[in-house]
Amino acid sequence: MAVTSSTTHVLRLLRWGRTLARYGALQGVEKDPLTPPFARRLVRLARFGLPQPAEPDYAAALQQLGPAAIKLGQALATRPDLVGEKAAHNLFALQDSLPPAPFPLIRKAVEQALEAPLETLFSSFDEVPVGAASIAQVHRAVTTEGREVAVKVLRPGIEDMFAEALETYEWAAAHLEAHAGDEAKRLRPKTVIAHFRQWTRRELDLQREAASASELKENMVAEDGFYVPEIDWRRTARRVLTLEWLDGIKLSKRDDLIAAGHNPRDLAGILVRAFLRQAVIDGFFHADLHQGNLFALPDGRLAAIDFGIMGRIDRRARLWLAEILYGLITGNYARVAEIHFEAQYVPAHHNSEEFATALRAVGEPIRGLPVKDISVGRMLEGLFSITRDFDMPVQPHLLLLQKTMVMEEGVATFLDPDINMWEQAEPFLKEWIRSELGPEAYAADRIVHVTRALRKIPDLIDRLDHYFPAPGGAPPGIPEVKVEVNKLPRVRIRDLVVAILAAAASAAAVLLLR
Structure with missing residues (x-):
């Protein structure tokens, strides 16, 4: 694979910069005293000859740049410390939508991914998508078994578009961190882009998205009010995801929810409990809980879709x-x-x-x-x-959580302002x-710790036998080692006795607790 030259990266940045400058999106970068001189020179060159609007529109600018920029903007919306409070607020309004790809290309993509003609998999397949986002578009279909499904298909050529953009993002982040001093090091632009690459890699693998939905569905069994659709694994691959079709009302349509008999306050409560269960108890959460991905089902349950962006936090x-x-x-x-x-x-x-x-x-x-x-x-x-x-x-591992908390709070407040x-x-x-x-948790943790320690004892004994065999019992090829116990360091004997007594006591405790 050929290495992209610095000249190519600079030209790309200038091309993107012209679009950003047209919407005034580079004003903050140019005025920031922490911006390194080389970056400020690029900004001035990019905006040369362009009239500047009174208020920058970051969302509109990134929308013009295409799918990778849209996703980057959504990630930067979680970083007011990096882009500023006003910019972050503007980026939250970024619309993840583009004109749909022509159906012949979508048909070809589905047949190649599932290795079968469309007609053998679906009895009907709507050519007009119900939604077209920056990475994929969704079509309504009916399987040959008669089940209504939603079929999500990656846009043709989307992987190459992201690969090109990510190369330049990484190059720019590395130069920014190298030349912008301690503040840039604290903000970790290289790490931000690395996590952005990880997010997009997940979103570009629809089979992994299906696995995330399946895992979330298992975790949310305890939350009766929150529903995750079933995955059709037979019709799912890396570039195609097929899942249960949901007939519901988007949470963005509050008046329609009330007209249909839903209680917005109840829905807000379900959303808060579901999010807390995901983030705090399971450590695996839906990280894109905006109103367009949440539906109220006829039976009053709250359903989620679009599992491309998921967050994970370890127990500690x-x-x-x-x-x-x-x-x-x-x-x-x-x-x-x-x-x-x-x-x-x-x-x-x-x-x-x-x-x-x-x-x-x-x-x-x-x-x-x-x-x-x-x-x-x-x-x-x-x-x-x-x-x-x-x-x-x-803390990069908390960026998605922070974004989701703000987003989830906004949806809950929309449903119930009080x-x-x-x-x-x-x-x-x-x-x-x-x-x-x-x-109780402390005792359980100690039992697990002791059990793991006990499992190591047989291996410890084998090692002692190997290196300190009984007289005449040395393995072939290894000279017999004669060790006088009274000449061993006293600390070893003491530690060995303590370990044996502790193991015996722990084993007895475990047996008594059974």
Whole structure:
């Protein structure tokens, strides 16, 4: 594979820059004192001769640049610390839609992916898509068995388009991080683009999206009000995804929901509980919960679609997350600060009490208020101000979670302007923290730890026999080693005795608990 030259990257950036400049989207970059000189020169060259609008429109500019730029814009909407609060707000309005690809190309793509003629798989297949996004488009169809399904098909040539754009994004991020000083290193542009590549790689593999939907469906069994459609695995491949068709009302149509007999407050409650269960309990969550991907079904359940962007958080990070949220809910800012220092989110040279005070300045004005009275933008501005003041590196694994939290809050507020997210979350988080950090959880963790240790004992004995065999029992080719026990270091004998006693006691405890 040929390596793209720096000249090609610069030309691409200039071409994209002309489009961005036309919408005023480069004004902030040029004015920012932290922008490195080489980047500022490129910006000036890109906007040369173009009139500048009074207010930049980032969303419209990226829409013009195509699928990769649209997805990048959606990722940057989660980073007001990187692009600024106004830009992030504008990017949240980015529409993930493009004109549909011609049906003959879609037909060919389906037949190649599923290795069969369209007629042998579907008794009917609508040529006009019900939706056309930047990466794929969706068609309604009926299988030969008579099931109504939605068929999602990747746009022809989309992989090559993303590969080209990502190359240049990575090149630009590397140069920015190398020449923009400590602030750029803290914001980790290279890591942001690396995660963006990971997100898009997942979205471009529809079989993996099907697997994500299947996993989420299994996890959400306990949440009766939240539904994930069934996957048709026979008609699913890397470039085609077939799943159950859902007849429902999009959450964006609030008046229609009420007319159909749905209670928006109940739907908002289901959404909040489902999100908390996914993010906090399972650590695997739908990371694109906007109104277009959520439907109210006739029976009152809430259904989700489009599982291309999923987030995953390990148990340790979930524990920190739960304690942080619960600490903000209860006003225990000292504990929240401790968690940040324990997680090494804040460099050790800072003061924990000062950090707790900074958190209080953000948390107290919003605690107990209904969402309609809380400015999410103001809250995020305060939180990101803290990250700058306390030299906190951006945590890439939490970027999707942050984006989803803001998005989910917006949908819940649209359904029920009086919903109090903190009140909704408090009992859920309190119970989960008790189950995860309480004595039962501690005992269970210790049993698992001891069991793993006990399993290592047979191998330890085999190793001791190998290297310290009984007289006359040395393996062939290995000289007999004579060891006088009383000449072994005392610490080893003591540790060995303690380990044996501990293992025996643990084994007895496990047997007694059975």
